[in-house]
Amino acid sequence: MEIPKxxxxxxxxxxxxxxxxxxxxxxxxxxxxxRPVYSIDTPPPYPSGELHVGNxxxxxxxxxxxxxxxxxxxxxxxxxxxxxxxLPTEVRVERTIGKTKRDIPPEEFLELCRKFTLEWIKPMREALKALGCSIDWDTEYVxxxxxxxxxxxxxxxxMYRKGLIYRAEHPVIWCPRCETAIAEAEVEYVNVRRKLYYFKFLLRDGGEVAVASTRPELLAACVALAVNPNDDRYVHLVGRTAIVPIYGREVPILSDEEVDPEFGTGVVMICTYGDKVDVKWQKRHSLPVMVVIDERGRMTDNAGPLKGLSVQEARMKIVELLKRDxxxxxxxxxESSIGTCWRCHTPVEIIPRMQWFVKTRELSRLVLEAARNVRWxxxxxxxxxxxxxxxxxxxxVISRQRLFATPIPVWYCKDCGAEVVAEPEWLPVDPRRDPPKVGKCPKCGSTRMIGERDVMDTWMDSSITAAVHAGWPDSMDERLFPADLQPNGYDIxxxxxxxxxxxxxxxxGxxxxxxxxxxxxxxxxxxxMHKSYGNYVPLMEAIEKYGADAxxxxxxxxxKTGMDINFTWGGLEYARRFLTKLWNIA
Incomplete structure (x- = not known):
């Protein structure tokens, strides 16, 4: 056979x-x-945009x-x-149509998400084929x-039957743009320059104390002041009462060893909730809860003169009021770090909501034991x-206040509030439209039932992929499970x-x-490189210029494995030239 030049x-x-x-x-x-079997748990990509060279x-x-x-x-x-x-799909759809899930009927929004997904799967599939991936395409699933x-x-x-999933009201990390709870793992922290505001609280028995905060808009949610018990400047204040400026509400002054005496004035506001430390302090000191930010990032009635304003608007307004009075x-x-939503990059809030949770803290020891048996x-x-x-x-937190996701298979009794969790033989089911296959509430006998409206975190889908590849739950092929290889970036x-x-x-187990x-x-x-940042190089552009082998x-x-790579076109050019030399030698 003649080889082309x-x-x-x-x-x-x-x-x-x-x-x-x-x-x-x-x-x-x-x-x-x-033959011996080797199984790979391939990471399923989000079909929400073209594959880039990082993928x-x-x-x-x-x-x-x-x-x-x-x-x-x-x-x-x-x-x-x-x-x-x-969220990867829903946010892209909302940006594409210029509307949010609130603006169109749920079924129409879901259909747009399905259509968007299918439209992107095709070019992503073709890109993987062009890359030369030796995938078994008969296994493809969505x-x-x-x-x-x-x-x-x-x-x-x-997991619910094992007592590892439960429903409770708890402070959760909340994205006001996506209007949903998100997990800790879905928060991206970014360093920003921001203002630290100093203002004073009057004391009920006379005098005043200075406080510093980056979030003065949370004054309405202030339920206490706190100082470090080893800070000699303020030990005399512990047990006294301060008056919240603008709002006139009385709050106690507490001592807590987690207060940083070096930050600001050394006196901190405990607000419900500015951050996770506030959650810890609220529970530790049995403080009341004042909710001042709603699901859309607007100030609630509890915020008084700030009602209806966005967080940023409220911050400017409260500073004006503090100056006025x-x-x-x-x-x-x-310079400080703020948490943002992993998909839309909006600063997140912490608000109390009824949600579904997995008992991950209870499982932590077993998780680490299992992880130590993995070869990394x-x-x-x-x-x-x-x-x-x-x-x-x-x-x-595994519940999401979105639409395009696997429904949570639960109904509630309207009369007694009992949870009715689906039986395995009922599945798949969508409680948003399907009634439970029981005639009455097992607790009180009522026939009035309402389906769960929340859906599951997308990681509930992708956290069983290795088992699904092996045939679970229908016909588990033990040769394939556990998977021999779990390949992914360190970011996940x-x-x-x-x-x-x-x-x-x-x-x-x-x-x-x-x-x-x-x-x-x-x-x-x-x-x-990230699709949501828009700073990526499409894979197909690289292949069309230099080829898959290069x-x-x-x-x-x-x-090396685990190390970052700075992408340059020069790197691909070098690889192409090397392959040309190899071809010429052949």
Whole structure:
């Protein structure tokens, strides 16, 4: 056979990709009991935009392992799925149509989400094929299918029966733009320059005390002042009563060892709620709760003259009022960290709401035991997971006040409030439209039932992928579970890896994977590429310019596992030239 003088990747690569696909060369042979099996829990991407070179780095790593294992004689399962639900899709749809979920009927919004998802799956699938990924496309699934609902809902029911899922009112992290609770793992912290305002509280028995806060708009939610018991400047204030400026409400002055004497004046407001420390202090000191911010980030009736204003507007207004009434002292700029929503990047709030939770704190010890039995590549990746687990103060909130997600399979009795959780044989079910398959409330006998309107966190879908690939719950192939390989970026160790282990321990008594292969992030101008940032390079652009082989060579040689890579076109050019030399030698 005559070899062309030039390596025409635009001709050769599609030819062989088509050849592989037509012959189903990479299909997993379930009937083959002669070869050892190697199973991969492929991370299901969000079909909410084109694949970029950061996504492709991850898939290149996976394909390197899959091809190597096949060459070593393994029967390899390299499956594929799409994580359809949740904020990534809903936020993109809202931005595309210029409306929010409030502006259109729920069914119409859901249909737009489904259509958007299907429209993006096709080009993303073609991009993975163009990259040369040896995926078994017969395994392809989408989490918005009713059958996947069934599996996710069954996992909910089984964990509920084990007492690992519960419903309660608790302060939760809330995105006012998306109008939903989000988990701690979905909060991105960013450093910002912001103002620290100094103002004074009068004391009931005479005198005054200065306080500093970055959030004076929470004055209406102030339920106490606190000082450090070892701060000699203020020990004489403990037990006395202060008067909240503008609002005239009396609050106690407490001592607490977690107060930082070096911050501001050393006197802090305890508000419900400015941050997670406020939640801790409110519980520790049995303080009342004043809710001053609503689900849309607007000030409530409790905020008095700030009612109806946005948080930013309220901040400016309260400073004006403090100046008017001679409470204002000064302000200065500081650098601090604020929590933002992982998808829309809006600053989050903490508000008390009735939600569904997984008892992750109760499972922490077992999760870490299971994680220590996993092989982490590189080894230091385990430390990221350990640090995350040990830092968690709250249980995992799994309910979302959105639409496009797996429904929570629960109804409530209108008369006594009892929870009616679906039986496994009822699944899949959508309580938003389907009645329960029981005639009356098992607790009080009432026939008046209402379905749960909230839906599940999308990580409830993707945290059972390893089990689903193995056939759970219908016909579990024990050769495939736990998965041999869990490949993902270090950015989702605290989400996907963590939740997979949590759910594995809860449902199966063990981790759902044996080895975690961790890649670093691809950076553009020093910042991680991300669809929501808009700072990415489309994978297809790289392939069309340099070919899949050049990209894969770049991915293989640019950095060690777990290390970040600064993307440059020069790196791909170097890889292309190297391949040309190799071709010429051949």
């Amino acid at each position: 030039r390596y025409e990747f635009g001709v050769i690569e599609p030819k062989w990709q088509k050849w592989w696909e037509e012959r189903k060369l990479y299909s997993f042979n379930k009937a083959d009991r002669t 492709a780095l991850n898939f290149s790593y996976i394909d390197f392992v899959a091809r190597y294992k096949r060459m070593r004689g393994y029967n390899v399962l390299f499956p594929m799925g799409w994580d359809c639900h949740g 989490t918005m299918d009713p059958d996947y609902w069934r599996r996710t809902q069954l996992s909910f029911v089984l 001679d409470y204002y002292l000064k302000e200065e700029e500081i 590549v590189p080894p230091h990746a385990y430390k990221r997971l350990e640090d995350w687990v040990e830092s968690l103060d709250w249980d995992w 160790i605290r989400t996907w890896d963590y939740y997979l282990i949590v759910r594995g321990v809860a449902l199966f 063990k981790s759902q994977f044996k080895t975690a292969l961790i890649n670093g992030m691809v950076l553009k101008e020093g910042k991680m 990209f894969r060579l770049w991915a293989a040689t640019a950095a």
